[in-house]
Amino acid sequence: MNTGIAATSGTVLSFLDADDVWEPGALECRLERLHGDDAPEAVTGRIVQFVSPELGADAAARFHFDPAPMASSLFQAMVIRREACARIGALDTTLPSAANIDWMSRARLAGLRVVTIDNVVARRRLHRSNMGVTLGPVTRKALTDVVRMHHERTHGAELPKDGPT
Numbered sequence: 001m002n003t004g005i006a007a008t009s010g011t012v013l014s015f016l017d018a019d020d021v022w023e024p025g026a027l028e029c030r031l032e033r034l035h036g037d038d039a040p041e042a043v044t045g046r047i048v049q050f051v052s053p054e055l056g057a058d059a060a061a062r063f064h065f066d067p068a069p070m071a072s073s074l075f076q077a078m079v080i081r082r083e084a085c086a087r088i089g090a091l092d093t094t095l096p097s098a099a100n101i102d103w104m105s106r107a108r109l110a111g112l113r114v115v116t117i118d119n120v121v122a123r124r125r126l127h128r129s130n131m132g133v134t135l136g137p138v139t140r141k142a143l144t145d146v147v148r149m150h151h152e153r154t155h156g157a158e159l160p161k162d163g164p165t
Helices: 002-007 026-034 057-061 082-088 099-109 136-155
Strands: 012-014 042-051 078-081 114-126
Touching: 012 026, 012 082, 026 042, 026 078, 026 114, 078 082, 082 099
Parallel strands: 042 114
Antiparallel strands: 012 078, 042 078
């Protein structure tokens, strides 16, 4: 994503993972809200998760998720002004499976003005190749690292190695 951001020149950025789908009108409704009178820096919407149709029933049953629309700060649900994205900085490439969570932690601490609309804007495909599935232990470690970094940013102190007290 860092490479894609650097390669673009528009004033507004929007993201979509190759295996996910935007709902019809998803970009328009977010852009309309982004250009509202209160001029938020970013707009997110809701996502719906679904099991990829080519998986058989047995494989699909292994996924545990809430199929209801949920508010999301994932990149595929967001449009953001380029200058706001630049203010937060690049995604941390040392966190391949949690870079977006780390980025949102930094964005919240930096006071990014985000508005969430009720529209379902993206459908997140669940399949055997999702990073959370393929990277399992790496993902858990990356998430733990992100929690530690967030704690250090907000409290100025490291968490004990055996977890929060």
